[in-house]
Amino acid sequence: MSLFREQVLRVVARIPKGSVMTYGEVAHAAGNARAARAVGAILNTNYDSNIPCHRVVRSDGTLGGYNRGAARKKELLKKEGVL
DNA sequence: CATTTGACGCCAA
DNA sequence: TTTGGCGCCAAAT
Numbered sequence: 387m388s389l390f391r392e393q394v395l396r397v398v399a400r401i402p403k404g405s406v407m408t409y410g411e412v413a414h415a416a417g418n419a420r421a422a423r424a425v426g427a428i429l430n431t432n433y434d435s436n437i438p439c440h441r442v443v444r445s446d447g448t449l450g451g452y453n454r455g456a457a458r459k460k461e462l463l464k465k466e467g468v469l
Numbered sequence: 470c471a472t473t474t475g476a477c478g479c480c481a482a
Numbered sequence: 483t484t485t486g487g488c489g490c491c492a493a494a495t
Contacts, residue, residue: 388492390491390492391492408477408478409476409477409478410477410478413477413490413491418490418491420477420478420489420490420491421477421490421491421492422477422478422490422491423475423476423477423478423489423490423491423492424477424490424491424492424493425476425477425491425492426475426476426477426492427474427475427476427477427491427492427493427494428476428491428492428493429476430475430476430493431492431493431494439476442476443476444476444477444478445477445478445479446478449476450476450477451475451476452476453476456476459476471495472494472495473493473494473495474492474493474494474495475491475492475493475494477489477490477491478488478489478490479487479488479489480486480487480488481485481486481487482484482485482486482487
């Protein structure tokens with residue numbers, strides 16, 4: 387487990403229900419402001435259900451991807467009250 | 470160990 | 483507003 391990975395997971399786990407963070411914000415909070423892409427790689431690899439990775443979206447507001455299907459991600463966010 | 474890949478982000482046309 | 487190209491970084495090959 388690299389430190390960066392743990393940090394990213396920790397930050398994502400901390401996102402309050404009903405709000406979202408961008409990959410860039412997560413990367414910054416995790417210690418590497420330019421690792422937005424790496425954050426995606428990490429979340430893509432990490433299948434832990436305790437991590438609400440569906441609360442992480444792109445900086446332009448679009449959904450981005452999801453390892454269980456973008457449709458699923460959309461539904462989860464909608465359920466939590468995200469525009 | 471060297472390359473390629475991909476849930477990204479920013480900027481110039 | 484929509485493309486396209488480049489930089490960035492962790493993981494997979």
